[in-house]
Amino acid sequence: MTDILADFYLWNKTLHIISVISWMAGLLYLPRLFVNHVEHAPVGSETSEVFKGMEYRLLRYIMNPAMIATWIFGLCLAFTPGIVDWSAWYPYVKTAMILGMTVFHMWLSKCRKKFDRDENSRSAKAYRIANEIPTVMMIVIVIMIVGRPF
Numbered sequence: 001m002t003d004i005l006a007d008f009y010l011w012n013k014t015l016h017i018i019s020v021i022s023w024m025a026g027l028l029y030l031p032r033l034f035v036n037h038v039e040h041a042p043v044g045s046e047t048s049e050v051f052k053g054m055e056y057r058l059l060r061y062i063m064n065p066a067m068i069a070t071w072i073f074g075l076c077l078a079f080t081p082g083i084v085d086w087s088a089w090y091p092y093v094k095t096a097m098i099l100g101m102t103v104f105h106m107w108l109s110k111c112r113k114k115f116d117r118d119e120n121s122r123s124a125k126a127y128r129i130a131n132e133i134p135t136v137m138m139i140v141i142v143i144m145i146v147g148r149p150f
């Protein structure tokens with residue numbers, strides 16, 4: 001099994017990076033949609049229904065599959081022999097960030113359901129602040145896996 005993972009290492013990493021980019025695009029775009037939904041689409045308006053459709057499709061057809069693919073290819077990379085230096089700190093910091101991103105994804109999914117039921121209670125400012133969270137986590141991840149400072 002580990003031989004197969006080693007043979008497919010570069011393809012695995014390619015697919016991992018493609019999925020990461022797709023997942024990140026959604027994690028950055030969905031909170032922006034929420035900001036605009038709050039500011040420009042009052043409950044019951046036609047625009048609000050358009051936003052609901054956009055939010056549903058982004059999460060269902062892009063973000064959920066991209067998150068699952070990122071995890072699958074990432075775990076395959078993690079089990080490839082000799083790829084990760086488990087005696088260093090960087091893989092554990094990356095893992096903490098990935099778990100944070102996954103929790104953030106689930107929180108966005110909960111927010112989307114609230115918008116769908118016209119029950120959102122958060123302000124546009126709250127979603128603007130939330131928008132910074134995946135950016136910070138992404139920067140830390142890239143520093144960990146490429147710069148490997150520790």
Ligand code: HEM
Nearest residue numbers: 017020070071074075077078083084098101138141145146
């Ligand atoms: C979701 C669970 C994830 C797992 C289990 C995972 C695991 C891994 C592993 C084991 C590697 C191989 C390291 C190497 O080749 O040196 C890797 C590479 C990489 N990961 Fe992840 N990762 C995940 C999510 C992410 C996320 C969220 C990002 C970015 C925001 C990311 C960005 C990258 C990049 C850019 C590489 C290539 C690094 C290089 O070639 O130097 N990964 N990942």
